[in-house]
């Protein structure tokens with residue numbers, strides 16, 4: 001911390017305050033910049049209180065309500081000013097202390113600024129005035145202030161701070177050796193889940209899938225309550241936890257089994273955890289209990305309605321590790337991290353925010369259970385066939401608001417009257433949805449055919465209680481309809497008499513005084529007054545009391561007028577209070593039905609997702625894949641779902657795939673895919689991965705037909721980039737990823753490798769690539785597509801029976817190459833890399849020289865010979881030696897280097 005703090009000004013922020021603050025600005029001494037070193041007894045009472053509160057929340061940014069501002073002081077002032085580019089100024093804080101750093105935000109902009117702070121990974125403690133400041137001032141004491149809420153990235157409920165189409169998860173982990181428990185909740189939607197497993201790598205993967213906004217970790221640290229923003233390090237953070245998240249370091253106590261279990265039983269109001277399936281998962285229970293305690297700590301008495309805890313196991317889902325999720329661009333593109341261009345973008349035709357979130361979850365967690373997949377498929381099939389039903393459902397769904405989050409806001413006391421109207425209108429749509437769905441037969445349509453009658457009644461009750469356009473703020477009245485509450489109606493009637501009297505006052509007084517220009521007005525300082533032009537001032541009656549003199553007018557009050565006014569104001573206050581109470585009771589009824597509403601919401605979200613997937617299937621011409629337990633991946637005329645949508649209709653060239661069949665002569669386990677640069681190898685590779693993933697999500701797939709064995713995992717290794725954060729080179733990243741695949745793939749896995757060994761010397765790279773392919777094909781027998789520019793790998797097909805060569809074809813014309821994007825049997829012998837360099841504009845002399853060098857290398861290279869005669873026959877595995885078959889002769893011929901362009905004759909005639 002520097003010895004002095006200077007004032008900073010930023011052009012567009014708080015101009016009026018900036019001037020004011022600058023004027024008051026002096027230099028702040030080093031001791032005064034830190035709340036821990038300041039001489040506390042010498043501070044003013046308010047500042048002493050600030051420091052007391054700050055000590056309870058050392059790791060949160062403390063926003064302290066002072067009048068119309070949330071101010072903060074000491075080091076928090078500096079953090080706030082730096083993070084939000086606000087004015088850093090100072091405040092006189094005691095006669096013997098001088099000034100301390102100060103920065104602040106206007107109270108009405110709290111949400112906006114908090115959103116920015118939370119995005120930057122801050123935890124924020126909001127300390128509010130919890131009594132009327134005027135009352136406290138009248139009694140000559142400090143206004144009472146308390147922390148009413150701690151905002152952290154994982155505990156947000158405010159609409160403006162959340163992304164409507166993605167969950168905001170708070171996670172908690174408990175690690176014991178290699179074993180771990182994980183619980184996570186989205187407090188805005190109520191989802192609450194737990195799991196336990198015994199491989200720390202899986203924990204990392206699970207966290208990467210969830211992308212939690214915040215992770216709770218119990219630690220034995222002196223720094224309890226510590227809060228780590230993304231990238232911040234701590235010795236207490238276990239190594240397996242990715243540094244890209246926010247972490248809250250928590251005490252061990254609430255994570256102990258007895259404490260956690262007790263809390264879960266109380267909160268979930270159950271006698272045993274048996275029904276939730278986690279009784280036998282102590283680490284999962286501990287994580288869930290610790291998470292609940294954190295919610296209590298941050299929500300400060302506000303109820304957070306969570307759904308019943310659900311237990312899941314990782315084996316229920318297709319495992320997709322982080323690099324595969326990234327490489328297949330499931331929810332964002334690799335290049336710029338945007339949604340546009342991802343699989344989610346290509347498939348999302350949902351009509352509700354709930355559906356949008358559900359689709360994202362489904363894509364990140366595809367199923368392995370064929371029954372579950374088929375239930376989704378059957379519903380899509382029905383919605384594909386019944387266009388009218390699909391369109392009617394979608395039209396209705398568009399009128400349904402975010403029931404999950406509206407229920408969450410109601411339960412935590414944050415919903416306003418407009419939220420309740422939105423909720424009611426959505427609930428009232430559900431019976432229509434049920435009637436529409438009742439014409440359907442499939443499982444997910446059946447799930448919405450029955451709406452609990454109490455939900456409809458609740459919707460009706462809200463509509464009957466709340467006016468059509470209620471005020472935004474709950475204490476300003478205009479919430480409750482007439483006829484709802486007798487007392488309210490009576491009070492309104494009484495206030496109406498006084499209001500009428502004032503409304504008529506202008507006419508009566510004009511008649512009484514004969515002053516035709518007399519007016520009745522109202523302002524905040526004086527309330528109601530009678531205004532008379534100064535020229536008529538001598539005609540005012542005796543009971544008029546002069547209150548104010550302006551240039552052209554005099555303003556008067558009368559005792560009568562003031563009495564009525566007082567009655568109106570008191571009545572208004574009472575009325576507003578009563579309206580608020582009626583509203584709160586109504587809101588409480590919503591939270592009582594939270595469980596039911598959320599149950600229905602999930603079913604509605606699923607129908608929404610399936611309607612959307614059916615629509616994509618119709619418009620893009622997808623087919624329903626036949627899912628099987630076997631290992632075969634058989635795709636006829638498959639397409640890449642995203643690239644296809646980015647190209648003009650009909651431009652995408654479909655390609656078939658056949659892998660893993662028991663009929664070896666028909667289908668290999670491993671395909672070596674060669675072809676020139678930019679011919680479409682990567683695209684083909686990803687297309688197979690995406691089709692498999694979509695199929696296990698339950699979606700139809702871009703193909704003419706498909707028969708797919710369910711995979712346990714999909715692995716990809718695609719062009720690595722340097723991982724500067726961990727100091728790893730491109731090649732090391734590539735090797736780590738490859739090692740991960742070789743160590744975990746099974747015969748039921750799908751492995752997609754896009755180049756291996758490019759980041760090192762050619763021979764090393766080629767040797768590694770060869771050995772990796774051989775291991776995958778003969779030892780693991782995983783279904784694999786291996787795209788490579790090492791044409792020497794085509795030799796493998798002559799050695800191993802379950803390896804086949806495929807190539808992406810091009811047509812070579814005298815001065816250009818035409819990309820045909822067709823995947824055909826056989827291996828390519830040319831990469832056209834020099835040709836690509838020429839097209840990219842490398843100087844002609846460089847191109848010429850490159851051709852000469854290549855000629856020399858080709859002439860003298862012995863690699864192919866070596867591979868054929870040496871390495872292959874030395875492979876220790878019996879499987880590979882015995883696997884040579886006559887079928888392979890053709891492939892070997894293909895790679896002997898004699899053909900100019902593999903398949904050229906065949907392809908050219910086909911494509912001319």
Ligand SMILES: Nc1ncnc2c1ncn2[C@@H]1O[C@H](COP(=O)(O)OP(=O)(O)OP(=O)(O)O)[C@@H](O)[C@H]1O
Nearest residue numbers: 651652653654676677678679680681682683684821
């Ligand atoms: N089947 C296809 N139909 C139409 N266009 C395609 C097809 N496959 C690929 N393309 C187009 O070709 C471009 C290049 O494809 P891709 O990146 O897959 O080539 P590549 O062979 O992997 O190249 P490199 O070896 O240089 O990595 C893609 O961006 C896409 O626009």
